[in-house]
Amino acid sequence: MTDTPLVQVDGLHMHFPVSSGGLFNKTHDVVKAVNGVSFDIAKGETFGLVGESGCGKTTIGRCLLKLEEPTSGTIRFNGQNVLEFNKRETAGYRKQVQAVFQDPFSSLNPRMSVEDIVGEPFLVHGVCPKAEIPARVRDLLSICGLPGRLLDRYPHEMSGGQRQRVGIARALALKPDFIVCDEAVSALDVSIQAQIISLLESLRAEFGLTYLFIAHDLSVVRHICHRVAVMYLGRIVEIGESESLFANPLHPYTRALLDAVPTPDPEVEKTRAFTPIEGEVPSPMNPPSGCVFHPRCPIARESCTKDVPDLLAAPSAGADRSVACPVTAPTPVAA
Numbered sequence: 417m418t419d420t421p422l423v424q425v426d427g428l429h430m431h432f433p434v435s436s437g438g439l440f441n442k443t444h445d446v447v448k449a450v451n452g453v454s455f456d457i458a459k460g461e462t463f464g465l466v467g468e469s470g471c472g473k474t475t476i477g478r479c480l481l482k483l484e485e486p487t488s489g490t491i492r493f494n495g496q497n498v499l500e501f502n503k504r505e506t507a508g509y510r511k512q513v514q515a516v517f518q519d520p521f522s523s524l525n526p527r528m529s530v531e532d533i534v535g536e537p538f539l540v541h542g543v544c545p546k547a548e549i550p551a552r553v554r555d556l557l558s559i560c561g562l563p564g565r566l567l568d569r570y571p572h573e574m575s576g577g578q579r580q581r582v583g584i585a586r587a588l589a590l591k592p593d594f595i596v597c598d599e600a601v602s603a604l605d606v607s608i609q610a611q612i613i614s615l616l617e618s619l620r621a622e623f624g625l626t627y628l629f630i631a632h633d634l635s636v637v638r639h640i641c642h643r644v645a646v647m648y649l650g651r652i653v654e655i656g657e658s659e660s661l662f663a664n665p666l667h668p669y670t671r672a673l674l675d676a677v678p679t680p681d682p683e684v685e686k687t688r689a690f691t692p693i694e695g696e697v698p699s700p701m702n703p704p705s706g707c708v709f710h711p712r713c714p715i716a717r718e719s720c721t722k723d724v725p726d727l728l729a730a731p732s733a734g735a736d737r738s739v740a741c742p743v744t745a746p747t748p749v750a751a
C-alpha cells in the first residue's frame with residue numbers, strides 16, 4: 417500500500433505580469449518565475465529545493481503557503497485541491513501549513529516581545545484562552561532550546577540563532593503538519609546553521625513534521641533532505657534521493673552547482689579544476705529557447721537550442737531519479 421503524498425504539486429506555473437518604461441512607451445512583459453514544476457512530498461519527508469537566486473524557489477513556497485495564486489497547475493494537500501479551498505478550508509489550511517523565513521530579524525516585528533511573537537498565532541486563531549498563552553509560549557521556547565527568561569526580550573536583544581529559534585517556535589504554535597523553510601539557515605554562521613538544522617531534524621522526528629526546505633546552498637540541503645529537486649530558471653532540471661544525487665549528479669547544472677561548493681581544504685581549493693558556471697542566469701522574462709540552461713552548458717548540442725528537454729526517469733542512476741538532459745541521461749534500458 418502506498419500512502420498519498422502529503423503535498424502534490426503538478427504542472428505549477430507562476431507568471432507575473434510586469435510593466436516597465438515611461439507613460440508613453442510602457443511595455444508589458446511576463447516574468448516566468450515558475451514554469452511547469454511538478455513534485456510530491458511524502459509525509460515525514462524533508463524535500464529540498466535548490467538553485468541559484470531568482471530560479472523560482474520562493475515563489476513555489478509562496479504558492480504552497482497560499483500567499484500567491486498560481487497562473488496554472490494544481491497543489492494538493494492530503495489529496496485535496498488547495499486552490500479550490502473555500503474560506504473555511506483555507507483558514508484550516510493556514511494552521512496546518514507554516515513558514516520559517518531566512519532573516520529572522522526582518523520577519524519578526526521589532527516592537528514585539530518574544531512572548532507576543534510566539535503567542536500571536538494563538539490570539540489570531542483563538543485556539544487557547546488568553547491566560548494560558550504565556551505557559552504555552554514557555555513550552556514552545558523550551559521545545560526549541562530557548563530558556564523561558566527570554567519571554568520578555570525583543571528581537572534585537574537576541575543572537576541570530578536565538579531569533580531563528582523564536583521563528584521556529586512561532587511556526588510550531590498551531591501544531592502544523594507541514595513547514596516551508598525558505599532559506600531558514602542561510603543568514604546564519606556555519607556552526608549555528610548546524611544547530612538549527614539539528615533542531616529542525618529533531619522536531620520533524622518528534623512531531624511527525626514534513627518540510628519543504630528551500631536553499632541556494634547545496635551543502636546545507638545535503639545534510640537535512642531526503643530528496644532534492646534542482647531548479648534552474650523556473651524549472652526542475654534534476655530530482656532524486658539526496659545521497660545518490662550528490663554522489664552521482666547527471667544534469668550539467670547540478671554538476672556545476674556541486675563543483676561550486678567550496679571545500680574546507682585550502683589546498684584542494686587551490687587546485688580546483690573546475691571554473692564555476694560561466695555567464696549570468698538569463699532573465700525569466702525572456703528565457704532561452706530549447707533547454708533554458710543551454711547558453712551556459714559546457715556540453716550543449718545543436719538540438720539543445722531547440723528542444724525543451726522533458727524531466728525523464730533515470731532509474732539506473734538511483735531510485736526516484738529524473739533528469740531533464742538528453743545528453744547526460746542514461747539511455748533507457750529496452751524493455
Ligand SMILES: Nc1ncnc2c1ncn2[C@@H]1O[C@H](COP(=O)(O)OP(=O)(O)O)[C@@H](O)[C@H]1O
Pocket residue numbers: 432433434447448449467468469470471472473474475476700
Ligand atoms: N511579485 C513579483 N512580481 C514580479 N516578479 C516577481 C515577483 N516575485 C518574484 N518575481 C521574480 O520571479 C523570479 C523568481 O523569484 P523567486 O521565486 O524569489 O526566486 P528564488 O527564491 O529562487 O531566488 C525572479 O526573477 C523574481 O524577480
Ligand SMILES: [Mg+2]
Pocket residue numbers: 470473474475599
Ligand atoms: Mg528565495
